[in-house]
Amino acid sequence: MLVGTTIYALINTAILALMAIGFNLTFGISGVANFAYGAFYVFAAYGIWGMVNLLHIPYLIAVLVAVLANVLLGALVYRFVLLRVRGQALSEVIATFGIGLAMLEMFSYFGWVGFEYTLPVFLDRSFIIAGTYVDFQRLAILGFSVVLIAGLWWFTHHTATGLAFRGIAQDERTALTFGIDSDWIATLSVSFGAGVAALAALFIIPLGSISPGEGYDVLIKALAVCIIGGLGSTGGVIAASFIVGFAERFTDTYIGSHWTMIVSLVAILLVLTIKPSGLFGKQKELEERI
Amino acid sequence: MIRKLGMVLALTVMVSMGMFSVQSAIAADPIVIGVPTSTGFLEGKEALKAVNLAVDEINATGGVNVGGTKRPFIVESADIRDAAPGVPVPEALLGLEKIILSKKPAALIVGPFRSEALMAGMDIIAKYKVPLLGTIAMSPGSEAKIKKDPEKYKYVFRTCLNAVHLVKYLAGTMALINKEFGFNKVYVMHQDVAWARATAGYVKKMYFDKAGWDILEVEAFPTGTSDFSSSLMKARAKGAQVIMPIFDMPQSGTLVKQWNAMKVPAILAGFISPLAGSEAWNTFDGKIVGAMNTIFELGSAMPSDMHAPSRVFYDAYKKAYGKEIQAGHGPAPAYESVYILKEAIERAKSIDPDAIVAELEKTDRMGVMGRVKFDEGHQAIYGFDPKETCVSTVFQWTEDGKRTIVFPASIAEGKIQLPAGLKAVK
Numbered sequence: 001m002l003v004g005t006t007i008y009a010l011i012n013t014a015i016l017a018l019m020a021i022g023f024n025l026t027f028g029i030s031g032v033a034n035f036a037y038g039a040f041y042v043f044a045a046y047g048i049w050g051m052v053n054l055l056h057i058p059y060l061i062a063v064l065v066a067v068l069a070n071v072l073l074g075a076l077v078y079r080f081v082l083l084r085v086r087g088q089a090l091s092e093v094i095a096t097f098g099i100g101l102a103m104l105e106m107f108s109y110f111g112w113v114g115f116e117y118t119l120p121v122f123l124d125r126s127f128i129i130a131g132t133y134v135d136f137q138r139l140a141i142l143g144f145s146v147v148l149i150a151g152l153w154w155f156t157h158h159t160a161t162g163l164a165f166r167g168i169a170q171d172e173r174t175a176l177t178f179g180i181d182s183d184w185i186a187t188l189s190v191s192f193g194a195g196v197a198a199l200a201a202l203f204i205i206p207l208g209s210i211s212p213g214e215g216y217d218v219l220i221k222a223l224a225v226c227i228i229g230g231l232g233s234t235g236g237v238i239a240a241s242f243i244v245g246f247a248e249r250f251t252d253t254y255i256g257s258h259w260t261m262i263v264s265l266v267a268i269l270l271v272l273t274i275k276p277s278g279l280f281g282k283q284k285e286l287e288e289r290i
Numbered sequence: 291m292i293r294k295l296g297m298v299l300a301l302t303v304m305v306s307m308g309m310f311s312v313q314s315a316i317a318a319d320p321i322v323i324g325v326p327t328s329t330g331f332l333e334g335k336e337a338l339k340a341v342n343l344a345v346d347e348i349n350a351t352g353g354v355n356v357g358g359t360k361r362p363f364i365v366e367s368a369d370i371r372d373a374a375p376g377v378p379v380p381e382a383l384l385g386l387e388k389i390i391l392s393k394k395p396a397a398l399i400v401g402p403f404r405s406e407a408l409m410a411g412m413d414i415i416a417k418y419k420v421p422l423l424g425t426i427a428m429s430p431g432s433e434a435k436i437k438k439d440p441e442k443y444k445y446v447f448r449t450c451l452n453a454v455h456l457v458k459y460l461a462g463t464m465a466l467i468n469k470e471f472g473f474n475k476v477y478v479m480h481q482d483v484a485w486a487r488a489t490a491g492y493v494k495k496m497y498f499d500k501a502g503w504d505i506l507e508v509e510a511f512p513t514g515t516s517d518f519s520s521s522l523m524k525a526r527a528k529g530a531q532v533i534m535p536i537f538d539m540p541q542s543g544t545l546v547k548q549w550n551a552m553k554v555p556a557i558l559a560g561f562i563s564p565l566a567g568s569e570a571w572n573t574f575d576g577k578i579v580g581a582m583n584t585i586f587e588l589g590s591a592m593p594s595d596m597h598a599p600s601r602v603f604y605d606a607y608k609k610a611y612g613k614e615i616q617a618g619h620g621p622a623p624a625y626e627s628v629y630i631l632k633e634a635i636e637r638a639k640s641i642d643p644d645a646i647v648a649e650l651e652k653t654d655r656m657g658v659m660g661r662v663k664f665d666e667g668h669q670a671i672y673g674f675d676p677k678e679t680c681v682s683t684v685f686q687w688t689e690d691g692k693r694t695i696v697f698p699a700s701i702a703e704g705k706i707q708l709p710a711g712l713k714a715v716k
Contacts (some may be wrong), residue, residue, distance in 0.1 A: 001523060001524070001527060004519075004523045005523070006522060008517070008519040008520065008523075011519075012517060084613055099532075108329075108330040108369070109333060112500075113330055113331060113332055113335055113540075114332050114335075114569075115332070115540065115543055115563075115567070115569070115570065115616065116569050116572070116573055116616075117565040118573060120545070120575075124575065124577075126551045126552065126553060132523065133548075133551065133552040133553050134552075135548075135551035135552075170509060207544055207547065208516055208540070208541055208543055208544040208547070209540055209541075209543050209564070209573075211540045213330070213331060213374055213375065213540070214374070214516075216374075216375075217375075217514060240613070248517075249519070249520060251518070251521040252517075252520035252521070253523070253524070256509070256510075257509045257510060257511045257512075257515065257521060257710050258482050258509075258510040258511065259519070260512065260515065260517070261512040261514070
């Protein structure tokens with residue numbers, strides 16, 4: 001049981017990290033807490049489903065189109081909504097939450113509710129690892145999350161755009177003096193975040209089904225992980241994913257399933273009490289030191 | 291002279307138009323049916339569609355005869371979201387009260403999805419004196435309230451089955467499995483909501499404990515749980531022969547996928563919402579051979595050719611909406627409730643709520659689910675023979691992607707088959 005629980009805890013960690021990394025990317029660079037993130041996730045999933053099942057577009061092309069559509073949607077949201085309220089945190093939250101709510105409720109309104117709304121797994125096989133059956137899809141999530149985080153690290157350390165991202169994240173005004181256009185970078189950060197949400201949906205949705213409620217679930221989990229890890233910190237997201245991922249699975253196995261849901265909430269409470277800026281966050285570091 | 295003639299003509303036209311509009315108003319004065327439920331969930335969505343189907347059929351024949359005047363039904367729905375995780379009951383009840391106050395329905399059909407919301411909403415219904423024919427929420431707690439204070443809560447009826455009746459079906463299924471294969475080790479997994487908790491508790495107390503089954507574990511999962519790996523590992527480690535799931539949440543589809551992917555050597559027999567409808571075969575890529583699922587009311591997601599009204603309703607729904615019913619709970623009683631309401635209004639010759647309630651209590655009709663009668667708790671009576679009572683069904687998925695009814699015996703189409711890879715112990 002211990003080995004099996006550990007394997008599934010690692011997978012749970014990967015799922016949480018995959019859900020949260022896009023949200024964290026957007027906040028870390030542009031300072032925008034994108035509360036439409038869950039809606040982008042579900043939008044991509046429905047988009048792929050619709051293209052494959054209704055328009056009979058080949059799966060890989062549907063995936064590519066869905067990711068690009070999400071990227072474009074993120075850019076449009078920033079350009080036509082967020083740009084006008086940039087810097088006003090509450091307005092940003094209200095605006096993005098409103099957009100997300102409208103999108104998710106639109107799916108409900110059109111009746112896109114049912115178990116037929118799902119995405120296929122990449123490979124319908126299970127493997128035995130240390131005596132535990134694990135399906136290929138979950139292993140793919142584990143592998144992809146490592147690749148994605150490594151890819152993001154390489155991007156932000158070895159490309160001009162990525163370095164610009166880091167510049168804006170460190171100090172926007174100084175970055176501006178170097179000719180880095182903060183609005184353009186912020187647009188890219190929201191777009192990239194939306195694109196990552198689409199990729200997360202591609203990998204995670206096949207485990208269950210698509211429903212508007214998934215949007216709220218993803219947003220809550222992403223928020224929980226980012227708050228615990230520290231908004232804007234990729235290392236924090238990884239650490240928080242480990243903490244919450246392992247806590248959930250071990251609680252499930254050794255204490256009881258009905259306690260699992262409160263694990264992330266208790267973790268948020270503890271972190272906010274002891275270190276309000278999160279494990280690796282820096283927002284209130286000065287105040288905390290004082 | 292011309293002026294006078296003109297005035298007379300104008301007056302005549304105006305009076306005629308007034309008479310016409312009054313007559314039109316009287317003839318077209320519709321009876322409002324309110325449908326407050328979680329329409330964002332499959333059961334709520336298809337129950338609403340079933341209500342609309344029944345209303346269209348009734349209106350096509352001229353409507354409801356209220357004391358000699360034919361009046362059409364109209365449906366006003368509201369998504370009260372009580373089934374969504376994290377939505378507090380008071381929020382959901384705001385939607386219930388709003389539809390009563392703004393649409394002034396003669397009756398409500400379907401009603402709250404969650405028993406928690408129904409139990410709390412009973413006071414609102416009593417306050418506004420609006421009859422409710424519930425078709426989703428299942429806790430027997432509502433009947434206890436009605437029996438305790440019948441004058442106050444008399445407006446609440448339930449046409450779907452309740453947890454107690456569901457227990458009879460689950461117990462009957464387990465008894466069949468035990469009889470056929472000798473299995474007696476069960477792992478119970480249920481959703482952490484009132485109806486599922488009650489069902490799991492009653493099955494344990496009324497059947498498993500008495501029949502000497504080995505209950506390996508009873509686990510409760512909060513609504514929204516999407517990873518069942520720990521429990522499935524425990525079920526395998528403890529040697530479960532039967533896994534009895536009791537879930538209505540969409541995420542329970544993950545349980546089915548994980549049960550298959552983790553190759554847990556146990557029969558899945560209980561109620562999982564995603565497994566009920568015909569499209570489940572494609573949804574799960576055919577990996578559900580041998581799984582057994584309960585259809586709460588005959589006609590919801592599955593008809594029986596041995597009870598013609600269920601087939602007629604099922605086919606009518608498919609014709610109207612282009613796809614088969616997928617929800618195993620809600621649509622059949624929702625459809626039936628409209629006709630029950632119609633007949634009660636016609637007998638009462640009025641839409642006065644107390645008069646409707648008095649006639650609802652006298653209901654005795656052959657419908658989609660079987661013979662519909664209410665007991666003193668205003669619960670439709672469920673048994674095992676559609677000629678005598680309403681019935682549920684238990685079916686098993688076969689190798690060729692079909693669903694075979696295996697229980698109750700009155701409408702069974704075949705016997706339970708042991709899935710490949712499992713061995714009987716007798």
